[in-house]
Amino acid sequence: MALFHVRMDVHIPRDLDPQVREDTIAREKAYSQELQRSGTWRELWRIVGQYSNISIFDVESGDELHELLSGLPLFPYMDIEVMALTRHPSRIDD
Numbered sequence: 111m112a113l114f115h116v117r118m119d120v121h122i123p124r125d126l127d128p129q130v131r132e133d134t135i136a137r138e139k140a141y142s143q144e145l146q147r148s149g150t151w152r153e154l155w156r157i158v159g160q161y162s163n164i165s166i167f168d169v170e171s172g173d174e175l176h177e178l179l180s181g182l183p184l185f186p187y188m189d190i191e192v193m194a195l196t197r198h199p200s201r202i203d204d
């Protein structure tokens with residue numbers, strides 16, 4: 111198991127066909143909800159006032175995360191920042 115903190119900033123071009131926009135967002139929602147149900151996409155939070163999210167992914171490796179992120183329907187319109195997480199030695203829970 112490996113945890114990753116991911117920030118996604120979405121920049122959909124203003125001139126994108128509205129039907130394509132709507133369809134892409136609907137496919138993104140279905141894709142993300144499937145990964146949430148499976149426990150892979152552990153956390154999904156909106157950053158207040160921005161078309162951006164902070165997410166936590168629970169995957170086997172960076173390669174797996176890369177595959178998942180590249181498969182996002184909105185991937186072509188996103189800037190993505192990834193931070194690998196490891197356990198803090200001062201944490202008290204197991």
Ligand SMILES: O=C(O)C[C@H]1C=CC(=O)O1
Pocket residue numbers: 118120138139140142161162163184
């Ligand atoms: O809206 C976003 O932040 C982008 C993306 C992440 C999940 C989802 O449904 O859309």
